[in-house]
Amino acid sequence: xKKRGAAMARFGEALRSRESRLRELAVAEAGCPISSPVxxxxxxxxxxxxxxxxxxxxxxxxxxxxxxxxHERVTxxxxxxxxxxxxxxxxxxxxxxxxxxxxxAFWKVVPALMAGNSVILRPNPLxxxxxxxxxxxxxxxxxxxxxFNLIIEQGVEGAQHISTDPAVxxxxxxxxxxxxxxxxxxxxxxxxxxxLELGGKSAQIVLPDKVDAAPFLGAMVCGSxxxxxxxxxxxxxxxxxxxxxxxDKMGExxxxxxxxxxxxxxxxLGPVISASQRARCEHFTKAAVDAGGRVAxxxxxxxxxxxxxxxxxTILDLPDNKNPAAQEEIFGPVVGVIGYRDLDHAVExxxxxxxxxSGHVHGADKVKALDVALRIRSGAVNVNAGMASSYAxxxxxKMSGLGRERGIEGLRxxxxxxxxxxxx
Numbered sequence: 001x002k003k004r005g006a007a008m009a010r011f012g013e014a015l016r017s018r019e020s021r022l023r024e025l026a027v028a029e030a031g032c033p034i035s036s037p038v039x040x041x042x043x044x045x046x047x048x049x050x051x052x053x054x055x056x057x058x059x060x061x062x063x064x065x066x067x068x069x070x071h072e073r074v075t076x077x078x079x080x081x082x083x084x085x086x087x088x089x090x091x092x093x094x095x096x097x098x099x100x101x102x103x104x105a106f107w108k109v110v111p112a113l114m115a116g117n118s119v120i121l122r123p124n125p126l127x128x129x130x131x132x133x134x135x136x137x138x139x140x141x142x143x144x145x146x147x148f149n150l151i152i153e154q155g156v157e158g159a160q161h162i163s164t165d166p167a168v169x170x171x172x173x174x175x176x177x178x179x180x181x182x183x184x185x186x187x188x189x190x191x192x193x194x195x196l197e198l199g200g201k202s203a204q205i206v207l208p209d210k211v212d213a214a215p216f217l218g219a220m221v222c223g224s225x226x227x228x229x230x231x232x233x234x235x236x237x238x239x240x241x242x243x244x245x246x247x248d249k250m251g252e253x254x255x256x257x258x259x260x261x262x263x264x265x266x267x268x269l270g271p272v273i274s275a276s277q278r279a280r281c282e283h284f285t286k287a288a289v290d291a292g293g294r295v296a297x298x299x300x301x302x303x304x305x306x307x308x309x310x311x312x313x314t315i316l317d318l319p320d321n322k323n324p325a326a327q328e329e330i331f332g333p334v335v336g337v338i339g340y341r342d343l344d345h346a347v348e349x350x351x352x353x354x355x356x357x358s359g360h361v362h363g364a365d366k367v368k369a370l371d372v373a374l375r376i377r378s379g380a381v382n383v384n385a386g387m388a389s390s391y392a393x394x395x396x397x398k399m400s401g402l403g404r405e406r407g408i409e410g411l412r413x414x415x416x417x418x419x420x421x422x423x424x
Contacts, residue, residue: 001062001116005054007141008114012050014137019047022102025130030101031226031309033260033267038100038225045388046106052390057114057411062086066419080423086415088116089193090169093162095183096131097174098124098273099228099331104174104197105131107405112172113148115414120168122151122159124175126273159183166190170414173197177329177354177399184402195403195413197230198396199329200357203350204233205372207343207363211242214362215249218297222254222313222333223268228277231358231380231394235326237346240339247317247337251297254313254335259302271309272332281311281332288325288336293318296337321349329355343368347375357400358382379404 015022026032026042033039066082073080094108105121112119123131131150138148151158163171163186170193173183180198187194206214214236221232238246260267272278278301285299298312311332316325318336325336340346350359359378363369366384373381379395388394393407404410 001058004114004116005058007143008054008110009051010141011110011113011137011143012047012054014140015050015133016047018133018136019043022047022130022133025133026102027262029127029129030098031262031271031273032100033225033262033264033270035265035267036223036225036270038229041100041103041388043102046103046110049106049390050110053110053114053411056390056408057111060086060408060411078423080421082419082421085418085420086412087418089414089416090117091167092117092119092414093168093171094119094121095159095162095171095173095175096121096123098126099225099230101127102130102133105134107410108172108174108195109134109148111405111411112414113143115411117170117414118147118149120149120151120162122153122162125154128152160186163187163192164190168192170195172403172405172413180401193413195405196396196401197394197403197405198357198399198401199331199355200230200232200396200400201235201327201329201353201355202231202233202358202360202378203235203237203353203376204360204362205237205340205343205346205350205376206239207361207365207369207372208239208242209364210362210369211238211246214238214242214246215253217362218250218313218315218335218337219253219257221335223257226270226272226311227333227335228272228331230329230331230400233358233360234330234335235321235350235353236335236337237340237349238337240341243317243337243339247296247315250335250337251315254315254333255297257313259305259310259312261308269310269313269333272311273309275309277332278309278311281314281330281334284325284328284330285314285316285334288316288318288323291319291323291325293323293325293336298333321352327353343372347372351375351377354399356397358394360386 096105172195262270294317296315298314393404393409395404
């Protein structure tokens with residue numbers, strides 16, 4: 001295990017030596033603005049986290065005692081010791097997403113390799129180049145041939161193959177719910193283990209004592225890689241009596257975001273990934289209005305940009321949580337604002353979703369904010385803060401997925417637990 005840790009340390013160093021290239025790719029390939037705070041997730045976090053994963057894994061016990069009561073350990077007939085042993089799951093298929101391609105691939109590749117598995121990485125066809133850096137790093141680190149493998153393709157044939165082949169033991173996928181369901185269906189005949197990190201429609205509940213912070217939330221979501229993040233809080237719930245004021249101020253703030261090329265340091269809102277993704281933003285903006293909503297800001301392609309997949313930062317005034325723009329993941333710079341009567345109503349609407357990936361509560365009264373957070377059904381909930389750490393796991397419930405990434409739980413996903421009962 002120590003030899004594996006040393007090889008993975010060399011792997012991490014090889015990744016860090018390519019930092020400048022990875023930053024270029026985050027801009028040129030994923031379209032993330034060079035000055036965006038999301039660059040931290042695109043490049044900084046994965047480069048830092050390799051050594052953290054190695055350290056965390058080496059501290060995990062390979063063998064643990066099962067807590068049998070004494071009368072089961074010692075009987076008139078035998079004495080037994082019951083232990084659980086952790087071992088590699090085998091062959092891992094890793095299928096990553098386009099929005100933060102290095103990061104989403106990283107949390108499959110590095111933990112799986114550190115746990116002793118072989119990995120087949122298939123990046124999203126829209127952003128394949130950054131994943132080639134993993135292959136370079138594996139070769140430079142001296143990983144044995146066949147331990148790390150890479151499939152680059154324009155279609156889906158390779159992804160389907162590594163989700164169905166009997167030789168594959170686990171499929172780890174990050175992407176949309178619709179594709180996640182297909183991956184699960186493909187893996188089902190051979191009962192492969194699954195880790196699915198899928199879509200979200202995260203709620204942000206703003207308590208009455210924190211309503212002055214609500215207008216900033218729209219700019220934060222839209223300015224975070226053009227809203228292309230599954231954990232972003234795209235449903236903002238505010239007190240009904242404050243909704244009109246919040247909409248006005250939020251609209252002013254997002255309208256001031258500078259739209260432009262991702263390689264321009266002044267850009268705050270870059271493009272979405274493709275023409276089809278821009279069309280999705282347009283579709284749900286229209287659907288929101290058709291269902292009784294109103295465009296408070298944005299809602300169209302910017303007149304000043306005749307090239308590129310740009311869409312204005314858009315704030316929607318939604319009459320209720322049943323609106324299509326409140327129920328479906330849009331994955332673009334589109335935020336819906338919904339009024340609530342009281343906090344019970346806010347929690348009810350927050351939980352009225354097919355998704356359950358993340359959530360946010362904002363409140364000056366920390367005790368009340370925590371009380372609200374504990375009532376939200378989601379794989380993660382943030383109270384006046386947010387965090388992406390190697391040591392804290394995340395994952396979805398409902399249509400947002402299965403399993404966990406990061407933390408001890410994320411490492412254990414790539415291992416088999418075997419119970420050994422030894423008597424005498």
